[in-house]
Amino acid sequence: MSKFYYNQEESSYDAIVVGTGISGGWAAKELCENGLKTLVLERGRMVKHIEDYETANLDPWDLPNAGQPTREDIKKQEKQNRTGYTTGAASKMWFVNDLEHPYNEIKRFDWMRGYHVGGRSLQWGRHSYRWSDIDFTANRREGIAVDWPVRYKDIAPWYSKVEKYIGVCGEPLGLKQLPDSEFLPMMPLNCGEQHFREKVAEHFDGRVVTAGRVAHITGTKEFDGRSKCQYRNRCIRGCPFGAYFSSLSSTLPAAEKTGNMTLRPDSIVHEVMYDPDTKKATGVKVIDRLTKETFEFKAKVIFLCASAIASTSILMQSKSDRFPNGMGNDSDQLGRNIMDHHLGVGASGKLEGFEDKYYKGRKPNGIYLPRFRNLGGDSDRTDYKRGFGYQGGAGRGDWQDSIAELSHGKDLKEAILKPGGWRFGMTGFGEVLPYEDNRFTLDYDKKDAWGLPTVTFDAEFKENEWNMRKDMKQSAVDMLEAAGMKDVEPYDNPGALGLGIHEMGTARMGRNRKTSVLDGNNALHDVQNVYVTDGSFMTSASCVNPSLTYMAFTARAANHAAEQLKKGII
Incomplete structure (x- = not known):
């Protein structure tokens, strides 16, 4: 972004998008196009691409306290x-x-937030995977929570549209x-x-x-204004x-x-008017x-893309005679069914040869x-439902390996110039059920x-997740040992919900307005010109x-909204 435009005299638009991260950016693009x-609207500060990446080219010795x-x-x-x-000098600004943005915990919840234009799309891990019909049908098949109102075939063309635009590198596996x-x-x-890949295929x-x-550009395909990974x-x-x-x-x-976008940072949305x-x-x-001044902006369609907790908080605060408990909350599902991924469990070992x-x-x-x-x-x-995947990798140790030798002078200088031994580690990412x-x-x-209510979390892992973690740890050990790793060490550091930074649920999709907040197009069942397309809508x-x-889902919903507007339905 080179600049932004905002005319305070303008107060009415075709559409309003709340949030500028992963979902908000896509909503803005599709609606404008x-x-x-x-x-x-973005609640945080303005950030400009390239210009405001203040630590992007600094080496460890350029940063305070390394x-x-x-x-x-x-x-x-x-x-x-x-x-x-999050607190290191290279990334704390995101x-x-x-102390300025408190929240409350009945049970520990790790809520990681970035308030600035671009949101957490600047910090995300970039891993990009499609769901399958195994995922979209799991709730119905197992009698858990409510059924998704969509299936893979409904989303597949939109996955393709997004992938071609953002750039996802990987290999087909079928x-x-x-x-x-x-x-x-x-x-x-x-x-x-590669060694681990071959041994796993051989033994399992x-x-x-x-x-x-991952959403990194590789190869020779041209992307507008973007170049390949360095x-x-x-x-x-x-x-x-x-x-x-x-x-x-x-x-x-x-x-x-x-030419259709107006961007206004420093704008805290707290209510949708009805x-x-x-x-x-x-x-x-x-x-x-x-300034803490208050404004009202009007539009024909509203997209809430502020993140699962923030968007649902806005709906909760949007009270009226029709919706005394929050907009779209006839089902009493707003704020419920918080999900994340549980991680921090796996194993590591030494790789020789x-x-x-x-x-x-x-x-x-x-x-x-x-x-x-x-x-x-x-x-x-039989001991748990659903499943997990692993992320991990192999690398060589660094100069810290030399500390145990307590060497000095010439020997130390030689030791730190030699790469350390190979290690391989892997950590599981497991599904959390909607409760x-x-x-x-x-x-x-x-x-x-700003005089707005604070969020209080009351959520935890339950038996299904704890049973799954036992398998996540043991399976990692089994695979590393089968691959010939030495000194394999399992670990399990569960942390709490939120630590995966994949908060989901809180305004779920469903087929029935009595048990869900959103319909199959991401619109509120009872307010059809309000769409929610961040993690809030996730049903599992x-x-x-x-x-x-x-x-x-955001691209699909934005195009649905544009069609509905053109037809005069909303």
Whole structure:
């Protein structure tokens, strides 16, 4: 984004998009390209692509304390620091100050937030996987929660549209549980990862090791204003090459190019306005983050894309005579069914026999091992439902290996110039089931600096997740040992919900307005011109990273909204 336009005298638009991250960027692009005059509202500060990536080209010695957080940093981001990477000097600017943006925990919940134009599309892990019909039919098949109102065939063309635009590298595998994408060339595995791939194929039927499918440009295909990955592995700082997909480098510039987008940062949306006569939303109420002035903006269609917790909070605060408990909340499902992925469980070990080999560059990606449990036959388990995948990789140790030797002088200088031994590690990503009592509520007695209620989380892992973790740990050990790894060490650091930074649910899709908030087009059952297309709408969680699915559903919903407007239906 080179600039933004905002005319304070304008207050009425065809569409309003709340949020500028993964979902908001796609909503803006599709609505603008369909000819709709669109106001895009972001609660955080303005960020410009390339220009504002202040740490993107700094080496460790250029950063204060070699990039390590200070006590003051941690104090300001104590909850954010639970991830282990948010408070460092290279990336702390992308995460909120916990003291300025408090929330409450009946049970621990790790809510990681980035308030700025581009949102968490600047920080995401970039793994991009399609869902399959195994995922979309699981709830119905197992009698859990409610059935998805869509199937894979409904979303497949939108997956393709998104993938061709953002660029996803990987290899086709033909797996029923992980449909293939529109691929750019796969990032190559290093020798340690290739060895693991071969040994897993040799010893375990139904298990496949591939490279992570990530939204990085590889190969020679041209992308507007973006160039291919430089293998710097500094992605979390913001990519000046635009090599990985972000809304800031891609969808927002596309929306701006149409001349139909108005972008207003520092705009905290807290309510969607409702007209009981037309049974439609009329616009949104906004508090200016800096001045605390209040505004109202009107539009024919509203897209909430502020993240699962934030969008649902807006709906909860949108109270009226028709919706005393929050807009679209006749089902009492707003805030319920919080999901994430549970991770931090797996194993690592030493890999011998490749001491004469190394690798070039700092590859921002490793291996992916797709789900292999509960797919039928011998893969089925009786102690838990659903499944998990693994991410991981192989690499050589660094100078820290020399510390144990307690050497000095010439010996130390020689030791730190030699690469250490190979290690291989893998961590599982498991599905979390939707539980109605895993929820958040709003506390109107504890308000933030803008006079808005704070969020209180009351959610936890349950028996299904704990049983799955035992298998996630043991299966990792089994595969590493089968691949000949030495000194294999399992680990299980469960953390809490939120740590996967894939919060989902809270305003789920469904076929029945009595048990769900949204219909199969991502619109509120009872307010058809309000769409929610971030993680809120998810009815179940699968075990794969969800951002690609958010983008596909958002593109589909935005085009549906444009068609409905043109037909005069909404």
